[in-house]
Amino acid sequence: MAGYYERVARGTDVAGLLEEMTAKNEARIERLEAMSGRAHETIWYPFTQHHGMAPKDITVIDSAYDDFFQTYKPAEPSQEGGLRATFDGSASWWTQGLGHGNPDLALSAAYAAGRYGHVMFPGNIHEPALTLAETLLQTVGNPRLQKVFYSDNGSTGMEVAIKMGLRAACDRYGWDASQEQISILGLKGSYHGDTIGVMDCSEPSTYNKKVEWYRGRGYWFDYPQVQMSQGVWKVQIPENLRSALGPDLEYSSLDAVFDLETRVASEVGQRYQEYIRETIAELVQQQGMKFGSLIMEPVILGAGGMLFCDPLFQRCLAEVVRGHPELFAPGATAGAAAGSSWSGLPIIFDEVFTGLYRLGQRSSASFLGVDADIAVNAKLLTGGLVPLCTTLASNEVFQAFSSPHKSDALLHGHSYTAHAVGCQVAVDSLRTMKQLERSGAWDKYRRDWQPAALPSAPRARPEVWSVWSHGLVGQLSQAPAVEGLFALGTVLSIALKDTQGGGYTSTAAQGLQQRLAAGGEHFAVHSRVLGNVLYLMASVTSTPEALREIEEVLRAALLVE
Structure with missing residues (x-):
């Protein structure tokens, strides 16, 4: 080996190679040092007030791998500059699941790009899109969901969901949305995206109240929230609801908060349901409102401020809507709530943030014990590599768009619908996450969160755990x-x-x-x-x-x- 390296050294201009590498690195550092200033001149950032913003406020990312950015900090008089590993603590706006620069997902993308590029989707099918649809329906474990509609991000996926839900309700109840306002039921602090339609599905807030076309068409329930304070898990009741819902509650563990089969039959569950039923009745009968869908982010309302809604309240809201269809249309009777037929209103779950293992389970809806009629997934869907979104729906919702007239179809789409690169990456991302679950990769975290006294019988509800100790x-x-x-x-x-x-x-x-x-x-x-x-x-x-x-x-x- 020594002889080999000696021959290579004599026959190669090693010194010239080192000089060239040094020059390229110096040029790279110069580009990094200039990037924040150039960005300040040319980039309009999302969710950013640029007034008073300076180049020093912009983080330069040279590369990213696994959980880390390589960020560049220019040298200052009192501080050495250079590259530093920086943990991506926002999961790059909640998208990262399998790490930056994941080589397996990169190969999946390269395979699909080389085999397909992008091909038109309407009336066509390719294997990545078909495999993803079948895999996703099997993964989420909701027997109601039978159809998959593709779009490009969570906001547009929720636009699709709203179109589906409102059409299904209007079709069943004979309403004409062009002649009267059909609103939605939701929760305060909810956020479903920044496109105009889904903005109207959230209450007035910092995100939307200065948008010129915003109208806010709905009613949004206030609700109890969960947090640990002073070592105790608490369900905190808003002051304005205490006369109806009672005082704050305390629990021995987070697992106990999610014991919904016990809690829903309790006095607290009964108070929640009565309050919800009376509120909806007053909105419909006294104020004349009509509702076309119930929309919720299961468990955690993300952009609204990481609001942890008491899962019992969401469970009760779904049960009242399904169990009392007469609240929404006189003479309506409860459908097969446990089957595929929706009752009362179509229930839409926005799982863009909370779905696909973000909260430790394949579907955050599993915490509630409620199967939605329409569900939206994005973000973790592709492991954080490329944009893609799916809106899943029941066959009954699908049939609301079926007629001899094309104008009755769901006329929604975008040029890159079901792009093969995203679909193939999503297929492999889901398979990888499911394998991690099966292999026990998270068992150490689970054991850390196990309640002190576990029931001897097998668990009937999802396990509550976190990677944070x-x-x-x-x-x-x-x-x-x-x-x-x-x-x-x-x-x-x-x-x-x-x-x-x-x-x-x-x-x-x-x-x-x-x-x-x-x-x-x-x-x-x-x-x-x-x-x-x-x-x-x-x-x-x-x-x-x-x-x-x-x-x-x-x-x-x-x-x-």
Whole structure:
């Protein structure tokens, strides 16, 4: 071997090669140093107020692999610049599931790009789209869902879902939406995207109230929320609902909060259902409102501020809607609620954020024990590599669009519908995540979250667990600056106390965000805030070592010695 390398050294201009590599690296560093300034001049960022923004506020990402960005920080007089590993603590807006630069998903994309490129979808089929549709229907475990409609992102997928739900309701009840307003039922703080139609499905908020065409067509229930505070899991009842729903509740574990079969039969469950039924009756009978769908983000309302809705309230809302169709149309009778026929209103679950293992289960709807009539998935669908969205629907909803007239069809689509690259990547992403589940890759996290006393009988409900350690949640709940927090699946959400009341415009979480950006021993942490809430999100392949280092930074920042 020594002789081989000696011959190569004599026959190769090693010095010239090193000089060329050095020159290319210097040119690369020069580009990195200039990028934030160039971006400041040319880029209009989403969800960003540019007033007062400077190039120094823009993070330059040189590359990304696994859970980490390689971020570049220019040299300053008092600080050395250069590249640093930075944990992607927002999972790149909740998309990352299998890590950046995943070689297997990159090969899947390359295969589909080389075999298909993009091919027109209407009236055609290719194997990636067909395989994904069949795989997804099997994965989510909802027997109602039989049809798959493709779109490009969560917002457009929800536009499709709304069109489906409203058409099905109007078709059954003989309503003409061109002559009267058909609204939706939802929850306060909900968010389903930024396209005009789905904006109207959310209450007035920072996101939409200054959009010129926003109208807000619906009624949005206030609801109890779950968090740990001072070491105790609490269901906190809004002040304005306590006369109807009763006082705050405390539970021994998060698992107990999700014991819905016990809770739904309790006095609390009865109060929830009575309040919901009376509210809907007043809206319809006294105010003359008509509703075409119930839309919910199961368990956690993401963009609204990581709002953890009491799952019992969502369960009761679905049961009242399905069990009392006469609330929405005189003379209507309850359908086969456990079968494929929708009753009362079509139920739409927006699982764009919460679905496909983000909360530790294949479907976040499984926590509620409710099968939706329409469900939307995106983000983790492709493991975080390329945009793709699916809207799943029951055959009954599908049939509402069937007639001899093309004008009655679902006339919705986009040029890259069911693009083969995205579909193939999604197929392999789902297979990988399911294999991780089967192989016990998350068993250590599950054991950490197991209640002290487990029932001897097999569990009838989904297991509640998180990649964030159970002990961390308990410790941080005692921190003076923490109002409350929760962890579920890959999500950790920390609400900081704010004397001004919190909300999206709060700055209470910025100090913690800056502390995370400073990082720990081996890496910095990129994070996002929603007002007074700082959240962190892992991928489903994050290592325990990386997560525990982040936890130590959180302890150092929030716990007083």
